[in-house]
Amino acid sequence: MDRRYTLLFLLFFPLLAKGESPERESKLRWEGFIRSILESESLRNGELWHEGRLTVKTRRKEGFRAALEIEVETKTDTLDVREVVFDRKFDDDRRLELGYTQKRLGVEYEEDRQARTTIERSLIYRRLELFTYVGRETILRYFKEDASGSFNDWSITAAVSEAQNGSLVGNWQTPVGGGAVRFGTWLMLGVDKIEGGNQAAAVAMNSFWKRDSESSWQIEWAFGLDPNQSEFEQVFDDDERVFFTGLTGLYTAPVWKEDEESISVTGGSTMLLHDHREPKYNSLGLMLGVGYEWNDLRVSLNAELVGTSSPVEPEKRTYDDSRAALEAIYFF
């Protein structure tokens, strides 16, 4: 898409939301965000780009609703359909979703971007994304919302990707410690199409988290099969399965707050063991962030230092996965 059109779309997005007519409001709901981000991958080569995302949802009618999410961004000047979902809500807070949308594991995939306190998801989620254990697929999800409507009591998801990978994800959540803290566990079992056949894939994610105006924190542990390395072993080596595990923690607290304005700081760390056969092959990550929030506008600076040891020379650690980003985002 031509850059001029990309920028035009970006400007158009929030106007859509503000320009709702009473008639249109009765049928459709518009929400989304626009953001500008100055990003430095590997702490080098800073790039400035802009992105807008718009979700259009129909009003629920006899329990049914449809939603469409589109994204436009200047990095590659593309307009992309991210989600197309049909949703049926039953009287007892149970819902059935069908469509092209996110397959979720862990609390950062349960929450939307506005609830997340960091610009990007934690390092452990990037591993899950790389393995396609999370991300957009064609899914059928049956779940029960919890009383707050922010999370679920349980869910079960069947997903299939265009690469002919199929999976089932079960999730169960419960409040602990008097309700302030939640615990959730996710288990995914799947089949991946690989060179010359298929392989079984499995991953488990366990999360404790707390969200309130005083502080937010989360501790998460993931364990599962590395499908990429396991495929390599199966095709070229001795057919051995390779497992990974990771532990991550994130804490956010406001340092200043006044009416609708606040400044908060975030700190987190992650440890990832990439191969159960070689514990010295790992990644260690430290994340620091500061964010300013005023109503629906947020400005954040995140810096993340990630050191990864080499699989062949474990004592040698490199920092290519480190990154820093300054983001201004407006939700509408």
Place this chain on the structure above:
Amino acid sequence: MHRGMQLCLAVSLLNLWACRSLPMKEINSYGLQLVSVDLKAEDMGRLNSQVQSKRPVAATIRIAGSMRTQCQVSYAGRSSLDAYRKSFELDFCDQTYRGRESYRLSAQSVDRTMLRSLVGYPIFQAVELKTPEVEAAAAYVNKDYLGLYLLLETVDREFYGKRKVAVREIYKARFGNAGFQRDFLNRLSEAFSVEDKPDNYTFLKELYEALWSIDDDAVFYRRADQLLDIDNFLRYMAAAVFVCHWDGLNNNYYLGYELERQKLVTTPWDLDRIWERTGVFTPQSVISINALLVRLLKIPEVRARWIEILDLLTTRFPLEQLKGEVDRLGELTAQAYAKDPILSRKTQSEELDELKDRMEEWYEKIQDYRRQIAIE
């Protein structure tokens, strides 16, 4: 601004500046063209979950010394899509490399020498065919060494445009069905795909109909000559037979409809199987794969030209020269090959020796064939 915010910003920026001296992964070109692709984990995941549709995702692409762009990559190819080692289509958006806005980073997953295309395309060039530019490359994804790849020009509108040839339809031979067999006369879409114009097989159909409905060879020749650049087709087929490109007589070639001359011109593609299965095939059995070639070779003038082209190729590319080229290219790619996570499981010298043995075996068969047609 709030004082706490100012302090945090200052500390963060100071830390960022200090981090610039951190050790990063070493990237080595191994004496070849260096191509690196960087993708976010989410985009890499999307790429892997959309293998079959080959939908592109955002990426930063760098070709050392030439360009760095933020654009898109997708997986490429057909049979190699299921392979662990996949090819990529690199889209440079508004930037160009060697006059093109896109290039193929080809895994050549069936060629364990990685040299077949490098040795093969110059042979097609020698008979004045337009061929894709190709060079060996050290490929990286997210700073991890992917291995020895080929940076390869694709055959598309940009390919012909760069060579100042205006084309309308571009037919790509596919599924091993494009051998001009009668069975596919009414199923041309199963034998050829058409770029941009999916339903327009009119011109190709006329060529098929001429082949299968005109009995008189002289009449057929005149009609074929109106539709096809016969000399160009013969030069392609002779070079394909010369290198045992058995996968290129009903597959892996392009027919472009040239607007100026209003004729189809042939372009080679995907030489990763040349000099393969030389024990199974003979030049005659390779020729028999393509019914149009078989029919044309029945015409004495065409046959004479065919012999002329074959003689040109055997004179221009003696066996020892071909073997020497394999050795030279083997040396050039040796370091990248030795570090390749998959190829390094093989011994390069053994793979090259096997290729040279197959070249020798095929060369003898070509010479036998040449002697036989001289007698005929």
